[in-house]
């Protein structure tokens with residue numbers, strides 16, 4: 001078996017780089033040298049708030065481009081910024097966004113993740129008049145609708161976090177029925193039940209998968225009573241059970257033939273400063289830098305006897321193809337070489353703990369420039 005593999009440059013399917021300028025300077029290092037471009041979600045914290053208009057998207061894209069330039073690593077990275085669907089979004093907002101080339105629309109149900117309280121739309125409200133008009137307009141404009149699919153409450157009662165994704169499957173069915181031609185990507189799918197549903201969903205419904213949902217289980221993050229054991233493994237959707245991990249892997253490896261080609265890599269890099277991971281509840285998100293995600297996923301593919309070609313399709317081909325983008329230029333080399341993952345990126349108050357920090361990995365991304 002070769003000690004080095006070369007694949008087309010991976011596509012960063014689902015990234016959070018945050019905001020302030022200072023934070024961006026640190027988080028950009030999580031993607032540089034691995035992803036040539038990626039979808040950077042605009043659920044920015046207050047006072048900045050969500051990316052809601054094309055002007056917001058341009059501003060955030062420029063700030064990321066500046067951070068890339070300021071990093072002086074010689075790597076390129078082009079951010080793709082989706083508009084966030086909120087109570088303020090109108091069909092005109094979307095038309096204007098598409099005019100300027102922003103053709104992704106992201107939806108996070110109210111109160112599900114960072115920054116999403118602002119003008120958030122709950123799943124109960126998503127098919128009300130204005131959001132529905134927006135979804136129909138998005139379909140007409142051939143926008144890609146990226147959905148964080150989790151139902152938080154039912155009949156006024158809070159749903160346990162581990163059950164929230166499955167509880168939202170009926171909502172997904174309603175969305176598909178209400179706007180059948182909408183191009184939907186269900187983000188970070190984490191359960192066997194949702195994958196089972198997706199097997200029979202129409203072909204315009206695709207999905208992304210994270211590496212942590214293929215590696216870690218609920219019991220590593222939570223005590224049996226549901227309180228948090230390890231805040232650094234607390235993310236949304238939360239980690240799931242062994243059967244779910246197995247289903248995620250099968251979809252990832254291309255072994256679930258009913259899903260083959262419709263699921264792609266979306267790392268969901270979600271950096272938070274150390275202090276905000278230590279609060280109760282902790283900020284949700286696992287910070288998996290690209291140079292950790294890539295070797296970890298490759299090791300997982302390799303250990304399970306899955307080919308390099310399948311790995312490459314999952315990382316670099318399926319997502320851009322789905323989104324009508326030209327293939328990436330450049331490549332990524334992963335070689336067998338032991339290295340120690342640094343515990344954090346950044347400094348001082350912005351110090352961000354990294355997944356696998358302080359642990360040794362057997363494979364690493366070789367420095368590439370292009």
Ligand SMILES: [Zn+2]
Nearest residue numbers: 014016041268
């Ligand atoms: Zn996310």
